[in-house]
Amino acid sequence: MGRLQDRVAIITGGASGIGAAAARLFVAEGAKVVIGDINDTAGEPIATELGDACVYAHVDHRSRDDNEAAVALAVERFGRLDILYNNAGIGSGGRFENISDDQLEQIISVNLTGPFRMTQAALPALRDSASSLEGGAAIVYTSSLQGISARPYLTPYTATKHGVIGLMKGLSLELASENIRVNAVCPVSTDTAMVRGFMSEDWTQAQKDESVAKSGQSIPLGRVAQPIDIANAALFLASADAGMITGTSLPVDGGMTAGIQDTAARRASRG
Numbered sequence: 394m395g396r397l398q399d400r401v402a403i404i405t406g407g408a409s410g411i412g413a414a415a416a417r418l419f420v421a422e423g424a425k426v427v428i429g430d431i432n433d434t435a436g437e438p439i440a441t442e443l444g445d446a447c448v449y450a451h452v453d454h455r456s457r458d459d460n461e462a463a464v465a466l467a468v469e470r471f472g473r474l475d476i477l478y479n480n481a482g483i484g485s486g487g488r489f490e491n492i493s494d495d496q497l498e499q500i501i502s503v504n505l506t507g508p509f510r511m512t513q514a515a516l517p518a519l520r521d522s523a524s525s526l527e528g529g530a531a532i533v534y535t536s537s538l539q540g541i542s543a544r545p546y547l548t549p550y551t552a553t554k555h556g557v558i559g560l561m562k563g564l565s566l567e568l569a570s571e572n573i574r575v576n577a578v579c580p581v582s583t584d585t586a587m588v589r590g591f592m593s594e595d596w597t598q599a600q601k602d603e604s605v606a607k608s609g610q611s612i613p614l615g616r617v618a619q620p621i622d623i624a625n626a627a628l629f630l631a632s633a634d635a636g637m638i639t640g641t642s643l644p645v646d647g648g649m650t651a652g653i654q655d656t657a658a659r660r661a662s663r664g
């Protein structure tokens with residue numbers, strides 16, 4: 394018996410990285426999954442790989458029509474909707490004064506408006522299943538460590554991911570009495586296409602691997618996260634194991650938010 398046995402989930406951004414890991418994990422734990430993404434070339438093969446338990450839908454989560462079609466597909470194909478994992482997102486950064494209107498519009502619409510609209514589309518179906526579900530229906534957002542702290546030159550991204558935490562918290566209180574739990578995972582740097590997309594196109598694979606490994610050195614556990622690390626946290630929050638948890642931002646950060654980091658300089662100063 395899997396931890397999501399016979400539950401039906403929509404995962405946005407399921408064609409790549411964290412969302413793809415979650416789709417594979419949720420199916421392995423007994424769920425039926427609708428993958429929603431704009432990258433059909435990457436998403437369709439994952440659904441094929443996962444067989445009858447998974448279906449792919451072209452979903453730009455900024456589009457109300459796409460979101461409603463994804464929910465209708467979940468209900469038509471699998472009979473219900475129990476879990477919404479709002480995971481799709483993009484990165485964006487640069488010096489604050491250089492952020493263009495287009496860049497700002499794009500990151501707000503993908504990282505904040507999209508999850509907002511997808512949640513609105515899914516709520517009627519989640520309500521239909523919530524009262525009969527042990528642990529309740531579940532909404533999970535992928536925010537970020539930048540949703541609970543900040544770093545320079547990622548301010549547009551940081552603003553949207555803080556916004557996702559506000560969305561999650563407000564909604565958790567609005568929906569608690571209906572047995573719908575709402576939470577967020579907050580990943581540290583995770584080795585996905587998004588992170589590697591920030592690297593120079595001229596770099597070799599080995600240079601990119603080296604850069605990923607190097608950035609892991611500033612994380613207390615000594616490595617960046619892998620997509621499965623984040624998927625495991627989303628699985629927990631989506632499952633009945635988290636039946637008393639709502640309104641929470643769960644850092645999956647290798648210790649980054651625990652306090653002040655021990656650094657080589659500090660170690661040297663201790664002798």
Ligand SMILES: NC(=O)c1ccc[n+]([C@@H]2O[C@H](COP(=O)([O-])OP(=O)(O)OC[C@H]3O[C@@H](n4cnc5c(N)ncnc54)[C@H](O)[C@@H]3O)[C@@H](O)[C@H]2O)c1
Nearest residue numbers: 406409410411431453454481482537580582583585586587
């Ligand atoms: N990788 C990291 O270091 C990291 C850290 C913290 C949070 N996150 C968050 O994790 C989530 C997943 O990112 P990832 O790292 O797996 O990156 P990724 O690029 O591998 O996957 C993101 C997916 O979202 C899809 N997507 C983009 N715009 C979309 C839209 N408008 N509608 C539907 N799908 C869309 C992409 O096609 C892609 O498949 C994002 O919300 C991201 O902000 C990532």
